[in-house]
Amino acid sequence: MTIAIHVTDLTRRFGELVAVDRISFEIVQGEIFGLLGPNGAGKTTTLSMLSTMLEPTSGTAEIMGIDIKKDQDGVRKAIGIVFQDQSLDEELTAWENMDFHDRLYRLPKEIREQRIDELLKLVELSDRKNDIVKTFSGGMRRRLEIARGLLHHPQVLFLDEPTLGLDPQTRNHLWKYIEILAKEKNITIILTTHYMEEADRLCNRIAIIDHGKIIALDTPAQLKNSIGGDVVTIQSPDPEKIATTLVAPWISRIESHDKEVRITLVNAEQHISTIVTRLNEEKIPVTSISVYKPTLEDVFLSFTGKTIRERDADRKEGMRMHFRMMRH
Numbered sequence: 471m472t473i474a475i476h477v478t479d480l481t482r483r484f485g486e487l488v489a490v491d492r493i494s495f496e497i498v499q500g501e502i503f504g505l506l507g508p509n510g511a512g513k514t515t516t517l518s519m520l521s522t523m524l525e526p527t528s529g530t531a532e533i534m535g536i537d538i539k540k541d542q543d544g545v546r547k548a549i550g551i552v553f554q555d556q557s558l559d560e561e562l563t564a565w566e567n568m569d570f571h572d573r574l575y576r577l578p579k580e581i582r583e584q585r586i587d588e589l590l591k592l593v594e595l596s597d598r599k600n601d602i603v604k605t606f607s608g609g610m611r612r613r614l615e616i617a618r619g620l621l622h623h624p625q626v627l628f629l630d631e632p633t634l635g636l637d638p639q640t641r642n643h644l645w646k647y648i649e650i651l652a653k654e655k656n657i658t659i660i661l662t663t664h665y666m667e668e669a670d671r672l673c674n675r676i677a678i679i680d681h682g683k684i685i686a687l688d689t690p691a692q693l694k695n696s697i698g699g700d701v702v703t704i705q706s707p708d709p710e711k712i713a714t715t716l717v718a719p720w721i722s723r724i725e726s727h728d729k730e731v732r733i734t735l736v737n738a739e740q741h742i743s744t745i746v747t748r749l750n751e752e753k754i755p756v757t758s759i760s761v762y763k764p765t766l767e768d769v770f771l772s773f774t775g776k777t778i779r780e781r782d783a784d785r786k787e788g789m790r791m792h793f794r795m796m797r798h
């Protein structure tokens with residue numbers, strides 16, 4: 471396995487604020503790696519440092535073996551970037567937007583035209599290539615930006631909040647392209663997001679980031695298992711009996727309340743039939759059974775004591791206070 475990105479103690483301060491606080495991780499080639507966190511967590515600042523647009527205050531990083539401080543041109547050739555804010559020229563056509571960008575890389579005309587056609591095909595925009603971007607939907611614009619980021623055949627792609635503000639269907643559609651890039655083209659991808667489903671569905675591994683620090687880093691499945699696993703809730707008139715009947719090494723916790731039992735266990739779906747069989751054998755009446763699988767939101771909550779949405783709200787409130795103070 472080739473290490474594509476190696477980050478050691480990367481830190482960025484803005485005055486008193488530590489926006490990125492000694493983060494370290496390694497990403498292997500072809501991996502989709504997610505930085506998941508609320509607004510202001512330090513995701514964009516991290517990508518800006520890795521793409522050499524912002525100097526780290528301290529720490530180091532290598533992209534495909536190239537040091538971000540020592541060889542900025544080298545790093546820039548190895549990476550493609552899709553920014554958080556849209557950066558297309560509205561008045562130009564899809565093809566012109568690609569061509570304009572491509573000239574920056576000084577590729578010969580034939581290669582350039584061939585690549586533009588290839589990439590527009592990949593993101594299914596070939597039949598719209600001569601239309602001006604102004605007429606494009608949000609999803610089409612995003613796809614065009616991704617295609618543009620790939621023109622110089624980078625080995626690493628940075629996607630900053632790639633699906634922000636898109637509707638769920640368009641988001642789904644975009645995920646498909648991101649997966650193709652990693653699987654079929656072996657491109658290493660770092661994406662930032664504050665959508666849990668996006669990180670969960672797309673990323674091989676996720677770093678959960680809050681206040682500039684990585685608070686957890688693992689595969690989505692391991693992150694979710696780390697907080698104790700799934701919860702099976704059984705409603706019954708006799709919850710006590712259920713709690714004493716169900717004894718098994720795969721049960722990590724069992725508690726009975728009023729008229730229900732809550733069982734915490736890993737991989738609940740593999741054990742449901744055993745649970746039901748046991749209850750039938752003991753003739754224990756059951757009103758209902760439900761399975762809850764924890765989400766990354768639960769993981770974030772268990773590590774920080776807040777949901778990502780609450781963190782976003784805290785931040786907005788913090789900014790309002792800040793501006794109010796500045797006005798006085």
Ligand SMILES: Nc1ncnc2c1ncn2[C@@H]1O[C@H](COP(=O)(O)OP(=O)(O)O)[C@@H](O)[C@H]1O
Binds near residue numbers: 507515
């Ligand atoms: N150029 C800057 N000057 C001062 N503070 C900044 C600057 N850029 C980002 N910040 C602050 O750094 C923190 C992290 O920001 P950012 O990396 O944009 O977060 P995210 O992308 O996770 O929403 C925020 O508190 C933000 O206000």
Ligand SMILES: [Mg+2]
Binds near residue numbers: 515
């Ligand atoms: Mg950001």
